Each structure stands twice: as structure tokens, then as C-alpha cells.
Amino acid sequence: MSSPNTRLGFLLPLTVIAAMLLLYLLSPVPVQTLRNAAFDQYQRWQPRPYSDSPVLIVDVDEESLARVGQWPWTRTRLADLVERLHAAGATAIGFDVVFAEPDRTAPRAMAAEWRLSGTDAARIAALPDPDERFAAAMRGARVVLGLTVENGGTAPSGGQSTHRIVSRGDAALSSLPAFDSATLPIPALRSAAAGIGSISFQPDPDGIVRRVPMLVRLPQEIVPSMIAEVLRVSLAERNYVATGLAERPGLRSLRIGRHQIPTSPDGEAWIHYSRPAPQRYLPAWRILDGSAPETALRGRIVLVGTSAKGLLDLRFNPLGAAMPGVEAHAQLLEQIHAGHFLERPAWATAVEALAIAIGGLLVATLALRTGPLSSASATLAALLAIAAASWWSFIAWRQLVDPTLPVIALLLTFVAGSLVRHRGSERRHRWIRHAFSRYVSPNLVSHLVDNPGQLVLGGRRQHCSFIFTDLAGFTSLMERTDPGEAVSLLNDYLDGMIAIVFRHEGTLDRIVGDALAVVFSAPVEQPDHRRRAYECALDLHRFAQAHVEDLARQGVEFGRTRIGVHSGEVIVGNFGGSTIFDYRALGDPVNTAARLETLNKQLGTLVCVSDAIRDDCPGAFMRAVGDIVLKGRTQPLRVFEPLLHTDGTPLTENDSGYDEAYALMAAQDPRALSAFEQLAAERPGDALVAWQLNRLRSEGSGALVVMAEK
Structure with missing residues (x-):
């Protein structure tokens, strides 16, 4: 069963997953831009290969304008173009142009322009009308004219339809883009055309043409696109068969004759662009002057459009290039004839949402419950799998499945889960540090946490300082006191002593019953470790004195604390076996500090402090005990006693009387005995004076003392 902390840990990743799902469903422009950018990249990596196609663009290019004249050309010229195309064997002719106004060069228009009247006006008016000439040429050929759709205009009056739309599914056409107005060809041309189709594009917000609507809705009717009409006319078909989606409103496909064209629910077909192909174009001037090859047009669908820059019909495609608008129509027609379709399948939305939800949950679980390397590796594998599956769908089945938002969702979920885990790890880290610091010195815990590589067996040479303390009379205290009360007294005492050690940043080496062993300058080196050890020892002494007096006021007898301080070179590190580490210092200075305590x-x-400590504590007032040869040693060690008040605070001056007597003793001057006898009489409670006097009386003079006991 999961803990509350684990359940709360999932909250942030779940929030990220929910936010990404909401973002996916809302699909704002930035999300669409990311998705389209991925699909564009796929097309750049693998564009549609161009092959010979029954689709040809007759291009009103710059050279055609230079040879024939500026645009718009007269309808008579266009009639000539239509007749030549039809005679050459074109199966259908589509004009990517809206002939919304009569020819400006028509005789009647020119008579009005020239303000003719009478006989002149009648003669001019009797001349052939270019629009009628153009209409007559269209009646003998299969010509499709263009219209544009927009919003905010006047609804068109309409004209006779040459097609019929058969709908399979009650809501198949319910999602088509709707417009309230259209710009149509003039009636004379409209009535002569074999079909009329929309040439309007709906580029994405970034201006790139990726899809072309196959059908659009006007108030009075549903209008096919130029592509659909040219294809229908070329096949001599009358019907469009619109098949709806089974699970929701919208269009699934549009059939025109033998061609089944998959669409988006709103009736758009995706274009899979090929790279620029010069053989797709034939300049219009070559048709008009008869220089085009006789076989170039036979059996082809011809789209008449313009690549001339001055005519402003340039668009952008996913390959990153500008193209004439008519090329989008041509490329989609090429796909239809080749049976090569790009499709964003209806199931893609569900799969992408599931990838966000299920993938996010898996990544969150891994990030929260496994190590960073494992979770990062699994997340990377999931991201690569999503990207590879999307790419494979494109190259194998030409299906567009969006990898971008699932990838981003999994990345953000991984980051969220990792942050939660890191925060939890830090919290546990702090807890463990706090918990261990109750048993092990905080500086040792911090050092090992920051330097885990040092958790290995072995040690290094280092100069350190040591404090050993012991509680006098502790055994007898245990004998005469209830064990529970004795333990409580001891714990209070040790808590106070250890707190002082930690305050001075000492390392608690070990606790043995009522005794403490403290080391300075390990594991972290402390240049002032001797001074630290000395000041810590004085604070320990001060606390012990105050503690004894406080307990005495409560009627509790508690022993005095003895302290030894020494410094020297030791081996510091981890010692033990393969199953346990014991961090400590080993060497003669450790034993010496213990002997000084005893x-x-x-x-x-x-x-008692050694000369190694005293030499590094200038300004500290002490008095010499002697050159002591401790039990088990051969070399003497000069030992000192700090000069302290009865409450443990340091004196601020030397004990000149003692120093004079000690100098006499060290010089083996016979007067040393009387000097110490005088001091003993003046200071009956001075233990060190009494010890020196007894030694002089029993052993003679001199500062060297060989201890027979520990």
C-alpha cells in the first residue's frame, strides 16, 4: 500500500499530464505550429517522388507576359488558348483565375470608354464580343472556371450545377468550412463552363499551404474545389460520393469516379509535396505560338495559372519554398492519380492522447520510484519510440501522427517526477543527516555525505587534537542509584557535553559508558585544531562543574569530570571489516590523551593538557605539572594544568607563586620544598601543590616524573 507521501508525490506529475492533455484537446496555435513543423520536417526528409503525371500546368510566366502582353489577356486570346488545348487532346482545362468582370476590351466597353455614339457606336457594338468568343470556345471543351469564397460579402445568386453530391452518413458534410459569400465568374462564362470550383486556400497560421479543401459550404449549396471539379470533368462523372465518419460527425473520404480521396473531418486533403519539377510546367506562350510538342497535352488535365511574381499568386509549401498557387492544385491532382495520399487518420488523436496519458504515468512512476539513470534511460527510450513510431507511420503508410506534444508531455512529466523525487531525496537526506547527527558528529555526517568516496577502508596521516573525558565515581553512582534514574542522569550529562563538542565542530570519536573521546581536524581539516580542542575542553569543564553544582542543589551527588587534551600525528580513516565501518583516529597521541585524562x-x-596544545594557545594561562613519563612510555611529556576559577572560567594572569616554586624544583634547588610547603599552607585546597609537595618529600627534587600507574 502506498504511503501518503508517495501519493502526494504523484500530484505534480499528474498535474503536468492533465495540463498537457487539456492543451492537446484545446490545440491552440502554438500546438498546431509545433505539430505542423514536425509534419513539414517529414516532408523535407522524404518528399513525394515526382513521376510522369497526367497533370500539366500551362504557366502564364514572365516570358509569356513579355511575348503575349500584360495580364489580363483578352478573352479572345484565352479562347484561342482553350481551343488549342482542346485540339491538342487535353481531357479537362481548369483556370486558376476568377473571371468576375467582363472583358475590358469588349467592343461595347470600348465604345463607352471612348464615348462614341450614333453610327460609330453601332459599328463597334456589332463587332464580336470577346466574352462570347471565350464562352463559345469553352462549350466545345471541358473547361472548369474558378471562384473564390469569403466571409462578409454578399451571398451569390448561384447558377446551374453540373454536379451532384451523394452523402453517405447523416453528418458527413456537417463539418465543412462555411462561407457566406463567393466571387463567381460572369454569367456568360459560368453558363458555358463544364464546372466551377473553389480556388480559395486556407493556409495555416504560418502561411504554409498543407491542405486543400475538397468541398466548401455556401448558404445555398456545397461547392467543390477546383481540384475536385477538374477531376470530375476529366472523368465525365456527375456525382461526388461523400462518406462520413462512423464514430463522429465529419467527412472521411470523397470519391470521384474511380478515385477515393481520404480527407480530414472538415473535408481537407493533405498534400504530399514533391520537389520542384520543371516538366510539370509548360509556358503558355508555347501553346499560343504552336511550338509545344504535339504529345505534350494529349490525355492530360491542364491547369492554367501563373508563376509571374507581379501577379501575386505565390504561396509557401512545407519544403520551405515559394510556389505558384496553381501548383498546390496540380500536386494534389498528381497524388490522386497516383493513389498516393497523406492522411491524418481518425485514430491519431486518440493514440496521441493515450501516449500523453499512459506514457506520462509510466514515466512519472519510473521517475518517482527508480534511480535517475534508470528513469532517464527509460524516458529516453520512450521518447525515441514515439518519434520512431511517428516517422515509421509516415514513411511506411503515409500517415501523420504527431510526436511533438507526447514527447514534450513525457519530458515535462519526467522533469516533474524527478523534481519530486529529488525533493523527497533531499528531505530524506536531511532527515538521515539529522538522525545520524544524534549518534555521529554532524561534521562527520556532512563530510561523508559530501564525500561518499571516502567510505572505504583505510586511512591517511594527519595532525589532530584529542580530548578524553571521564566521570569520577560513576560506578559507585550506578550502585547506589536506581538504574533508570542513573541512566537519565547520565543522558542529561552526555547531552550537554556532546552539544559543546559539536558547537566547537569536534568529531565524537566514541562514547564508552560515561567517557567521551573527541577528535579535532578529522575528517575535515581544521588549521586551528589545537586551539579548538583547548577551548572545547575548558567549556566541557565549565559545564561539568555547573552540572555538578546544579545536581548538588537538588540533593544528587554527581562525580567530577576529568579531562585530558593532547595533539599529534595519527592515522585517520575507516577501519573495520567488510560489513562495518568504524571511523576513528589511531596512533600514540590518542593513547596519550587518554593517559592525560587518567x-x-x-x-x-x-x-591536563600537553605542551603540544599549550604551544599553540598563546594567551592561555597554565602552570606546569612536570615532565611526565606516562605509564608504558619512555619519553617524557611536559604536562600543564589550565589556570581556572572555581566556576571553570579561565584566569587572566599567571600563578607567579607556583611558577617560582616550580622553577626551584625543576632546578633541583633544595629551597623548592619550603616554597611548596608555604604554598600548601596558603592554599589548602590546591591539589596540584599538595601533589608536588608529597612528591618532593618522598622522591626528591626535579621536574621529571615517571608514573608507575596509568
Whole structure:
């Protein structure tokens, strides 16, 4: 069963997944732009290969304008063009042009322009009308004219339809793009045309033409596109068969004769562009002057359009190139004849949403419950799988499946899950650090956390300082006190002592019953470790003194604390076996510090420090004990006692009387005995003076002392 923290940890990744699903469903312009960018890249990596096609563009290019004259050409010229195309064997002719106005060069228009009247006007009016000439040429050929659709204009009056739309599915045509007005060819031309189709594009927000609507809705009727009408006319078909989606309103496909064209629900067909192909174009001037090859037009669908820059019919395609608008029609017609279709399948939306939801949940689970390397590797594999599946769908089946939002969703979910895990790890890290710091020195915990590589067996040489403490009379305290109360007393005492050690950034080496072993300058080196050790020892002494007095006021007898402080080179590191680490310092200075602590018992003192400590603590006032040869050692160690008030605070001056007596003793001057006798009489409670006096009386003079006991 998952813990509340685990369940809460899922909240952020789940929020990210929900937000990405909402973003996916709303599909704002940035999301559409990302999706289209991926599909564009696929087309750039694998454009449709161009092959010989029954579709040809008769191009009113720059040279045609230079040879024939500026645009618009007269309808008589266009009639000539139609007749030549029909005679050459074109199966259908589509004009990517809207002839919305009469020819400006018509005789009647010119008579009005020239303001003729009478006989002249009648003669001019009797001349052949170019529009009628154009209409007559169209009646003998299969010509499709263009119209444009828009919103905000006047609804068209309409004309006779030469097609019929058969709908399979009650809502097959319910999602078509709707417009309230259209610009139509003039009636004379409209009545002569074999068909009329929309040449309007609906580019995406970035201006790129990726799809062409096959059908659009006007208030009075449904209008096919230029592509659909040219194809229908070329096949001598009358019907369009619109098949709706089974699961929701919208169009699935449009059949024209033998061609079944998959569409989006709103009736758009995706264009899979090929690279520019010069053989797709034939200049219009070559048709008009008869220089075009006789076989160039036979059996072809001809689209008449313009690539001339001055006529402003340039569009952008996913390959990153500008193209004449008529080429979009031509490329889609090429696809239809080849049976080569790009399709965004109806199931793509569900699959992409599931990829976001299920993939996000899997990635979140991995990010929250496995290590960073495992979760990152699994997430990377999932991202690559999504991208590969999308690309494979494109190259194998020409299906457009969006990888962008699922990839982004999985990345964001992984980041969210990783942040939650990292935060949880940091929280556990802090908890473990806090918990261990109750048992192990905080500086040791921090050092090992920051330097896990040092958790290996072995050590290094290092100069460190050491404090050993022991509680006098602890055994007898345990004997005469209830065990529970004794443990409570000991815990209060140790809590206070350890807190002081940690405040001075000492490392607690170990606790043995009532005794503490403390090391400075390990594991983190401390240049002032001797000074730290000395000041820590004084604070420990001060606390111990105050603690004893506080308990005495409560009627509890508690022992005095003896302290030894020394410094020297040791081996510091982890020692033990393969199953346990024991971080500590090993070497003679450690044993010496322990012996100095026990030396207090013989001296009657409470704090003993070595000359190694005293030499690095200028300004600290101490008095010499002697050159002590500790039990088990051969070399003497000069030992000092700090000068302290009864409450443990340091004195701010030397003990000149003691120093003079000690100098006499060190010089083996016989006067040393009387000097210490005088001091003993003046200071009956001075334990060190009493010890020196007893030693002088029993052993003679001199500063060298060989200890027979530990």
C-alpha cells in the first residue's frame, strides 16, 4: 500500500499530464505550429517522388507576359488558348483565375470608354464580343472556371450545377468550412463552363499551404474545389460520393469516379509535396505560338495559372519554398492519380492522447520510484519510440501522427517526477543527516555525505587534537542509584557535553559508558585544531562543574569530570571489516590523551593538557605539572594544568607563586620544598601543590616524573 507521501508525490506529475492533455484537446496555435513543423520536417526528409503525371500546368510566366502582353489577356486570346488545348487532346482545362468582370476590351466597353455614339457606336457594338468568343470556345471543351469564397460579402445568386453530391452518413458534410459569400465568374462564362470550383486556400497560421479543401459550404449549396471539379470533368462523372465518419460527425473520404480521396473531418486533403519539377510546367506562350510538342497535352488535365511574381499568386509549401498557387492544385491532382495520399487518420488523436496519458504515468512512476539513470534511460527510450513510431507511420503508410506534444508531455512529466523525487531525496537526506547527527558528529555526517568516496577502508596521516573525558565515581553512582534514574542522569550529562563538542565542530570519536573521546581536524581539516580542542575542553569543564553544582542543589551527588587534551600525528580513516565501518583516529597521541585524562586522578586535578596544545594557545594561562613519563612510555611529556576559577572560567594572569616554586624544583634547588610547603599552607585546597609537595618529600627534587600507574 502506498504511503501518503508517495501519493502526494504523484500530484505534480499528474498535474503536468492533465495540463498537457487539456492543451492537446484545446490545440491552440502554438500546438498546431509545433505539430505542423514536425509534419513539414517529414516532408523535407522524404518528399513525394515526382513521376510522369497526367497533370500539366500551362504557366502564364514572365516570358509569356513579355511575348503575349500584360495580364489580363483578352478573352479572345484565352479562347484561342482553350481551343488549342482542346485540339491538342487535353481531357479537362481548369483556370486558376476568377473571371468576375467582363472583358475590358469588349467592343461595347470600348465604345463607352471612348464615348462614341450614333453610327460609330453601332459599328463597334456589332463587332464580336470577346466574352462570347471565350464562352463559345469553352462549350466545345471541358473547361472548369474558378471562384473564390469569403466571409462578409454578399451571398451569390448561384447558377446551374453540373454536379451532384451523394452523402453517405447523416453528418458527413456537417463539418465543412462555411462561407457566406463567393466571387463567381460572369454569367456568360459560368453558363458555358463544364464546372466551377473553389480556388480559395486556407493556409495555416504560418502561411504554409498543407491542405486543400475538397468541398466548401455556401448558404445555398456545397461547392467543390477546383481540384475536385477538374477531376470530375476529366472523368465525365456527375456525382461526388461523400462518406462520413462512423464514430463522429465529419467527412472521411470523397470519391470521384474511380478515385477515393481520404480527407480530414472538415473535408481537407493533405498534400504530399514533391520537389520542384520543371516538366510539370509548360509556358503558355508555347501553346499560343504552336511550338509545344504535339504529345505534350494529349490525355492530360491542364491547369492554367501563373508563376509571374507581379501577379501575386505565390504561396509557401512545407519544403520551405515559394510556389505558384496553381501548383498546390496540380500536386494534389498528381497524388490522386497516383493513389498516393497523406492522411491524418481518425485514430491519431486518440493514440496521441493515450501516449500523453499512459506514457506520462509510466514515466512519472519510473521517475518517482527508480534511480535517475534508470528513469532517464527509460524516458529516453520512450521518447525515441514515439518519434520512431511517428516517422515509421509516415514513411511506411503515409500517415501523420504527431510526436511533438507526447514527447514534450513525457519530458515535462519526467522533469516533474524527478523534481519530486529529488525533493523527497533531499528531505530524506536531511532527515538521515539529522538522525545520524544524534549518534555521529554532524561534521562527520556532512563530510561523508559530501564525500561518499571516502567510505572505504583505510586511512591517511594527519595532525589532530584529542580530548578524553571521564566521570569520577560513576560506578559507585550506578550502585547506589536506581538504574533508570542513573541512566537519565547520565543522558542529561552526555547531552550537554556532546552539544559543546559539536558547537566547537569536534568529531565524537566514541562514547564508552560515561567517557567521551573527541577528535579535532578529522575528517575535515581544521588549521586551528589545537586551539579548538583547548577551548572545547575548558567549556566541557565549565559545564561539568555547573552540572555538578546544579545536581548538588537538588540533593544528587554527581562525580567530577576529568579531562585530558593532547595533539599529534595519527592515522585517520575507516577501519573495520567488510560489513562495518568504524571511523576513528589511531596512533600514540590518542593513547596519550587518554593517559592525560587518567593522570588527573593521581594529580588531583580536573584538566591536563600537553605542551603540544599549550604551544599553540598563546594567551592561555597554565602552570606546569612536570615532565611526565606516562605509564608504558619512555619519553617524557611536559604536562600543564589550565589556570581556572572555581566556576571553570579561565584566569587572566599567571600563578607567579607556583611558577617560582616550580622553577626551584625543576632546578633541583633544595629551597623548592619550603616554597611548596608555604604554598600548601596558603592554599589548602590546591591539589596540584599538595601533589608536588608529597612528591618532593618522598622522591626528591626535579621536574621529571615517571608514573608507575596509568
